Amino acid sequence: MSEEVKVFGAWGSPMSHRVELALRLKGIEYENIEEDLSNKSPLLLKYNPVHKKIPVLVHKGKPIAESMVILEYIDETWKHNPLLPQDPYERAMARFWAKFFEEKCLMQVWMTCCSKGSEQEKHMQEAMENLKTLETALQGKKFFGGEAIGLVDIACIVLAYWLELNLQVVGIVLIEEEKLPMLHQWAQELLNTSVVKESLPPRDKLLAIFKARKEASTNAA
Ligand SMILES: N[C@@H](CCC(=O)N[C@@H](CS)C(=O)NCC(=O)O)C(=O)O
Structure with missing residues (x-):
């Protein structure tokens, strides 16, 4: 090494x-x-x-x-296999969308997983609106990075895997084909890429953690 x-x-x-x-x-x-x-x-x-x-x-x-x-x-x-585009404007755009995801989507989806009733409804609506906006950055592309996985894809993979599994446990589907077609397609492509598949933590182990968390919050209520 x-x-x-x-x-x-x-x-x-x-x-x-x-x-x-x-x-x-x-x-x-x-x-x-x-x-x-x-x-x-x-x-x-x-x-x-x-x-x-x-x-x-x-x-x-x-x-x-x-x-x-x-x-x-x-x-x-390590400059080979770049994660950010070479063109300064495209680089700025990638940073913009990564920041938008961090600030406007991540917490909203997480709060949708963790809240209940009208609170949950409110977070879900906000998450949906922001995810629709995020989706526009995928127009005509396989990944946010184009043909290859880039910085924005890596930032957003938490949505495609961890948050999706957590939402499953609470019985919510956010990234539906009808509502968010480009994000839906992107998530499938991303999770089917071998480097991603090989790197993800086991689904069953994560599901067990999310289920235990949900049970603990139900018992505490
Ligand atoms: N903004 C940080 C967030 C890092 C973060 O939240 N790490 C969590 C695990 S996913 C952690 O270390 N939690 C332990 C703690 O908060 O004490 C980043 O993007 O690296």
Whole structure:
């Protein structure tokens, strides 16, 4: 491991998956360091003293935190199989949509999974509106990155897999073919790509966690 690439992550985390997928797409070997999030290691706290969260990428002894920042670092360090377009305008657009997803879709869909009744209805409507807007960036394309998986696809994979599974457990289908046809098609294409399939955490293990969380919240109510 000449490049000394380490990823401090957790098997079920969509944020550490972003980093691992980017490294896999670039063919960069890395050492995966599994963190116990209920008992974080002194090294993780040293490497990410501000947020104390995973993922952290450590390259040649230097730590970088925040998944989207790490993705850009990876893209700038290993320039082959680019995650961002070469054209400055297209790069700006990719960053725009990744930010839109982070700020306007991620939390809204997550809150749809976690809330109930009229609260849930409100979050779901907001999530739908924002996902319809996000979908426009897929017009005429297979992936947000075009023919190849790019930064926005990696950012949004949490929607196609983790959030979809969580929504399934609470009995909601958001990414329906009729309502969000382009996002629906995109999710299928993405999850059928071998590099993605090989990198995703097991569906059954995630479903068990989401079901246990739902039962705990039902019992607490
Ligand atoms: N904005 C951060 C979010 C990272 C994050 O939320 N990590 C979670 C796991 S998915 C974590 O470390 N949770 C433990 C904690 O909050 O104490 C990123 O994109 O890297």
